[in-house]
Amino acid sequence: MKLFPISYLLLVALLVFSSCGEDSEPDILTSLQILDEPYGSHLKQNMDVYLPAGRSSEQTSLLVYIHGGGWIDGDKSEFLQIKSLVEKEFPGFAFVSLNYRLFDFVTETNGISEQEQDIVSAFHYIESQLADWNISGEMVISGASAGGHLALLHAFKNNFSDLKAAVAFFPPTDLAALYGGNNLTNLGLEALLRGTPDSAPTSYHDSSPVNFVDAQDVPTIFFHGNMDPVVPISQSLLLEDVLQAKNVRHQFTVVPGQGHGFTEQTYAALLREAKQFVGEF
Numbered sequence: 328m329k330l331f332p333i334s335y336l337l338l339v340a341l342l343v344f345s346s347c348g349e350d351s352e353p354d355i356l357t358s359l360q361i362l363d364e365p366y367g368s369h370l371k372q373n374m375d376v377y378l379p380a381g382r383s384s385e386q387t388s389l390l391v392y393i394h395g396g397g398w399i400d401g402d403k404s405e406f407l408q409i410k411s412l413v414e415k416e417f418p419g420f421a422f423v424s425l426n427y428r429l430f431d432f433v434t435e436t437n438g439i440s441e442q443e444q445d446i447v448s449a450f451h452y453i454e455s456q457l458a459d460w461n462i463s464g465e466m467v468i469s470g471a472s473a474g475g476h477l478a479l480l481h482a483f484k485n486n487f488s489d490l491k492a493a494v495a496f497f498p499p500t501d502l503a504a505l506y507g508g509n510n511l512t513n514l515g516l517e518a519l520l521r522g523t524p525d526s527a528p529t530s531y532h533d534s535s536p537v538n539f540v541d542a543q544d545v546p547t548i549f550f551h552g553n554m555d556p557v558v559p560i561s562q563s564l565l566l567e568d569v570l571q572a573k574n575v576r577h578q579f580t581v582v583p584g585q586g587h588g589f590t591e592q593t594y595a596a597l598l599r600e601a602k603q604f605v606g607e608f
Contacts, residue, residue, distance in 0.1 A: 355380070355381060356378075356380060356381060357380050358379055359378040360375070361375070361376040361378070363375065366448055366451075366453075367445070367448055371426045371445075372427070372445060372448065372449075374403065374426065375406070375423070376422075376460065377410075377421060377422040377423075377424075378421050379419055379420065382419075382460075382462055383462075384457070384458065384461050384463055386463065387419060387420070387461070387463055388419075388420050388421070388465040388467070388491070389420065389421045389422070389453070389462055389465070389467070390413065390420050390421070390466070390467045391424075391449075392406045392422065392425070392469050392470060393425050393446065393468075393469070393471075393475075393478050394406065394424070394425070394426075394471070394473075394474045395470070395472030395473045395474045396472070396473055397472070397473050398430050398473045398515070399430045399519075400429065401429070402426060403426045404424075405471070406424035409594055410422070412591070412598050415595075415598075416595075416598040416599050416601070416602045417598075420467075421460065423449075423453060425445075425446070425449050427446065427449070428445055430442075430518065438519045438520060438521065439502075439519050439520060439530075440533070440534065443477065443480055446477050446478075446480075446481045446485070447481070450488050453466075453488075454488060464488065465489050465491050466490050466491065467490070467494060468481060468490055468494070469493070470494075470495060470496070471495075471496040471588075472496065472498065472558060475495035475496050475497065475498030475499075475549070476495075476499040476536065478494075478498070479493055479495050479498055479536035479547070479566075480535075480536045480539070482536075483539040483541075484536070486545065490545045491545060491546075491605065492545055492547065492548065492604070493545055493546070493547045493549075494548050494549070495547070495550070496549070496551075496589075496597075497550065497551045497552060497555055497557075497558050497563070497587055498536070498558070498562065498563065498566070499558050499562050500535065500536050500562045500563065500566040501535045501536075501537045501566075502534055505562060506523065506524050506531070516531075537565055537566055540566075540573045542573050546575070547566075547576075547577045548577065548579075548601050548604040548605075549563055549577075549579055550580045551563040551579075551581060551582065552581075552582040552583075552584070552586045552587065552588075553581050553583055554584060554586045555585075555587045556587065557587040563579060564579075567579045580597065582597070
């Protein structure tokens with residue numbers, strides 16, 4: 328019988344032990360960015376995905392951000408302006424920043440109803456990717472201005488996901504009440520909703536988040552500057568009244584002396600407030 332040196336046998340044992348250890352220990356996932364991930368066939372139907380290191384399907388929640396721009400402009404890159412602040416206040420979260428089809432004044436296409444459906448499609452796609460991304464289905468939906476409007480519309484009207492909260496910055500909430508503020512706003516709403524509140528009442532009703540609030544809706548926190556010249560603070564006051572009447576957990580913070588958009592210091596404080604409101608899932 329052939330004998331092997333003791334050193335050789337020790338080496339084999341170490342290799343076998345090492346191999347078994349690698350098989351039994353899960354890989355530590357590194358952070359990952361997936362940019363311009365499509366959720367539809369249109370050029371604007373895409374998203375940026377930011378996955379944290381060490382994520383897991385049991386513990387990693389997701390915050391979805393929807394950009395502003397009056398439903399006619401803007402881009403998902405808006406999220407980059409506050410990304411570091413959001414990461415600080417929502418540690419361990421994954422993030423998605425959404426694009427959606429913007430209204431085209433020439434072709435008169437991609438109005439609010441189409442944008443609403445884009446958000447629905449994006450969430451269907453996100454849910455289909457949860458296992459591959461190795462994150463949980465627990466989500467927070469958020470947005471600013473028109474993005475805040477679309478976030479609230481989805482949360483109150485079309486929520487089929489495991490949404491835990493909604494966070495909105497200076498959002499339009501009642502488009503019929505918003506109409507009449509100034510000529511520019513009027514022209515935009517008439518184009519987006521194909522008429523005025525009198526000529527197209529159904530469009531205004533169906534595109535206004537306040538009309539879809541009920542007692543089962545997710546906890547909602549929102550912020551509005553009392554000097555906002557674009558979306559008047561009355562839009563958030565209307566939302567506050569409806570949420571209170573329907574007994575939905577909510578928090579409304581008036582930001583004194585600021586308009587349609589806040590300073591970096593203010594955003595940091597408000598995001599901290601939002602995380603405290605959202606709490607731990």
